[in-house]
Amino acid sequence: EAAVTQSPRNKVAVTGGKVTLSCNQTNNHNNMYWYRQDTGHGLRLIHYSYGAGSTEKGDIPDGYKASRPSQENFSLILELATPSQTSVYFCASGDLRDNNQAPLFGEGTRLSVL
Amino acid sequence: GQQVQQSPASLVLQEGENAELQCNFSTSLNSMQWFYQRPGGSLVSLFYNPSGTKHSGRLTSTTVIKERRSSLHISSSQTTDSGTYLCALVNNAGAKLTFGGGTRLTVRP
Numbered sequence: 061e062a063a064v065t066q067s068p069r070n071k072v073a074v075t076g077g078k079v080t081l082s083c084n085q086t087n088n089h090n091n092m093y094w095y096r097q098d099t100g101h102g103l104r105l106i107h108y109s110y111g112a113g114s115t116e117k118g119d120i121p122d123g124y125k126a127s128r129p130s131q132e133n134f135s136l137i138l139e140l141a142t143p144s145q146t147s148v149y150f151c152a153s154g155d156l157r158d159n160n161q162a163p164l165f166g167e168g169t170r171l172s173v174l
Numbered sequence: 175g176q177q178v179q180q181s182p183a184s185l186v187l188q189e190g191e192n193a194e195l196q197c198n199f200s201t202s203l204n205s206m207q208w209f210y211q212r213p214g215g216s217l218v219s220l221f222y223n224p225s226g227t228k229h230s231g232r233l234t235s236t237t238v239i240k241e242r243r244s245s246l247h248i249s250s251s252q253t254t255d256s257g258t259y260l261c262a263l264v265n266n267a268g269a270k271l272t273f274g275g276g277t278r279l280t281v282r283p
Contacts, residue, residue: 093270093271095273101275102178102260102273102275103217103262103273105270105271105272108269108270110269119272150216150217156205156269156271162219162222163219165217165218166216167215167216168215
């Protein structure tokens with residue numbers, strides 16, 4: 061069954077620390093996405109990828125890096141976490157050019173930076 | 175400016191009432207999608223609707239591209255419909271989704 065799995069599901073980090081959020085998809089999708097969701101802002105795109113080795117900046121990339129070492133895995137990296145990065149992060153996979161295919165979202169990672 | 179705007183921001187219904195959720199966009203698009211998000215949960219795709227009208231059970235989505243709007247109609251609402259409804263536009267390159275702020279729906283028994 062097609063799936064997008066995020067880990068960890070919850071994370072508490074300290075300001076200035078490094079945080080890595082992981083995402084794995086079993087759908088063989090080329091495109092993967094990282095979003096954050098905050099009250100009043102909906103979901104905002106941080107980084108995305110067209111395939112292994114590719115990373116692209118989304119709408120709010122500052123303070124984040126991304127890594128796509130394989131078709132299945134896409135990581136979001138906060139090198140120096142700040143309290144403003146406290147949020148819920150969603151990973152998704154899918155080919156948006158295919159009108160018969162909807163993107164699939166993971167369950168989300170709740171990150172608190174203290 | 176914000177490319178995708180949803181209204182209303184929140185809505186409270188009595189079970190059995192109908193709802194009309196609106197999504198307006200200010201840029202050209204490839205397609206429009208509607209998602210449902212249960213409280214504290216993930217997003218589930220409801221419709222992938224580039225234009226025209228689509229039906230799924232008690233839900234109807236209508237997208238009018240030349241008027242830059244899309245709507246989601248929920249008929250005979252149920253308490254299990256409570257949650258957040260999000261619209262998102264797919265840009266012309268088909269590369270990414272841009273989301274609206276969502277409509278938080280509460281259906282009371």
